[in-house]
Amino acid sequence: MSQPTLVTRPPQCVNFRLTFPASYVLLVTFEREKAMNSLTFAMHWALAAVWDWFDREPNLRVAVVTGQGIKSFCAGQDLLELRGRGTDDDPRRYIYPKGGFAGISRRSGKKPIVAAVNGYALGGGFEMALNCDMVVASPTASFGLPEAIRGLYAAAGGLPRLMHIVGPFIATEIALTGRRLSAQEALAYKLANRISKTNESCVDEAIELAQKCAEVSPDAALVSRVALREAWETGSVERGVELVEDRYRKQLHEGENMREGLRAFAEKRKPNWAASKL
Template identity: 55%
Template structure:
C-alpha cells in the first residue's frame, strides 16, 4: 500500500494509515482504556517517530485516539499499580528501564525534538500525559467535545513528562499556574482562547478530515523548508535569546538548505510559473 523506504517498527495498540500523500496518521487504539498508554508503547512510539523522521516519503504526521470519547487519558494506571505492587513485594525487575519513559517523553512525544511536524487531532479528553502530548505537538485541532487538563497535582503527583515548562512558555505564568495547580479540566473554547490549540473542528465527524487538510497544506511545501522552518521555531521556543536562536538555526541549516535540490527547485518553479516537484529532504 505504501512505498516506504523501510517498514515502520512494530506497534501494539496503534493503527497506521496514510490518508494523503506524505501524511502519516497514527491512531492510539485502546478505547476501552481511554487510549491510555502502557510503558511498552512509549518506547514503541519513540521508535515510530524516529522512523517517521527518517522516512523520505513522509513529511507530516497526525496523532489521534480511537473512538470519540478520549484522545489520551495519560498513563495506564492499572499497569502502574501492578508495577508498584510488585516492587513493594520485593520482586526484582529484570529490565527496569521498561517501566519508565524514553528520553523523548510520554508517547515519545512530550519531550520530542524531532525533524518533522506532528499535528494532534484531539477527538476527546486529553488529560495528564495526553495533554503533555498536545503541549509539544506542532499544531493542534480539536473536536468541539474535547477537553483538557493536568490532574496530576490532585493525585499528589506532578506532570513529569515535560509539559509544565512548555505550558508556561505557551500561556504564561498565571494561566499555567491556574491549569497545573488546580488540576481542573477545561473546555476546548478555553484552550483556544489561551492559544493551546490552533482551531476547533466544525464537528467531531469532520475532525480527521480537517486535520488532513492542515497536513496537506504543510506537505505541499518544500520538505527542506519544513525541516528548517520547524527547527527555527523550536529553537526560538527553547532558547532564551531570540538572536541566539536565530544564530543557531542559521549556522545549522542555511548553507545546507540553499545548496539542496528543493531550494533550487522552488526558485526554478517560481521562475517557470509551474508547480514545484519536491524531493525527500536530505537535511
C-alpha cells in the same frame, strides 16, 4: 489512500495503528478506546521507535496523531498498570523514552506532528499535545493535568511548556487544582490552532492541515521548524536565527529543493520536491 511506497519498514505497533491518509502524511491512532486511549509503557517505547522511523523515512513529511473514537484523544498514563507495579519489578520497565510520553512530549525531532485532539487530553495526553507542532481540537475536547489529584505530578515536560504558553497564573491553576479546559478555552489560551467543525471531522481537518504542510519544500519545512523550536526551547530569538545560519544555510541554498522552488515559481507551476537530504 493506499499505502505509499516506503523506503524503510515501519516498526512494530503496540496498541496503535499506522495509516497513510494522504500523500506524505502518516496517521498514528491509539487503539485503546475502552481504556480512554491511555498509554502503557510498552506503547511509549514503541511510539518512540515510530517517530525515529518517521524522521528517517524520505516519503513521509508530516504526521497526525489521534485517539480511537470521538470520546478520548489520550487520557494519559494507564494508571492500572502503575497500580499493579510490584516492588520487585524491573524499574526500567516504568520509565519513558528520551522523547517522553508517547515519544512526543519531550521530542525535538525533524518533522512536524499535528495533534487531532478528538476528546479528553488529560495528563500525559495533554503534555503530548503541548509539544506537538499544531493542534486541532474537537468541539468537545477537554484538556487538563489531573496528576496532583492522584498524588503524582506532570513529569513528561508539560509543566514548563504550559507555563510558556499560558503564563504563571493559569498554568498554576491547571497544575494545582486539576482544572480542565474546554476546547473554546484552549483556543483562547493559544493551546490549539483551531476547533474542528464537528467532533467527527476533527481527524480529517487535522489531515487537511498536515497536507498543507506536506506541500511545502521538505528542506524549508525542516529548517523553519528547527528555528521555531530553538527559540521556543531557549527563549532566544537570535539563537534561532544563528542556528539556521550556522547549520543549514549553506545546505539549504545548495540543495535541489531551493533550486526547484525558484524554478517552479518562474515557470508558474507546482514544485516537484525531492526528499530532504538535510
